[in-house]
Amino acid sequence: MENFAFKKINFILMAVALVLIVVGFLLMHGSATTLEFNPDIFSFRRITLAPVVSMSGFILMIVAILWKSKKEDKS
Secondary structure, eight states, X not given: OTTOSSOHHHHHHHHHHHHHHHHHHHHHOOOOOOSSOOXXXXXXXIXXXXXXXXXXXXXXXXXXXXXXXXXXXXX
16 A cells, blocks of 8 residues: 555545535535525525535545655655
């Protein structure tokens, strides 16, 4: 496993980031009704919470890609 660019911790962080991104998008998901105005589209969950969760997932994905192990060999 010495020839791989990513270590185990990178893949774990990427998986957590992917879960955060999916959860954020699921929180943004609304009802499919188009017949009437739904004031729930302006709820705290859809306007504030979901974008923060998704953005934290994207930021964590960048961190996971750039994470470098401290125990890396010099050879």
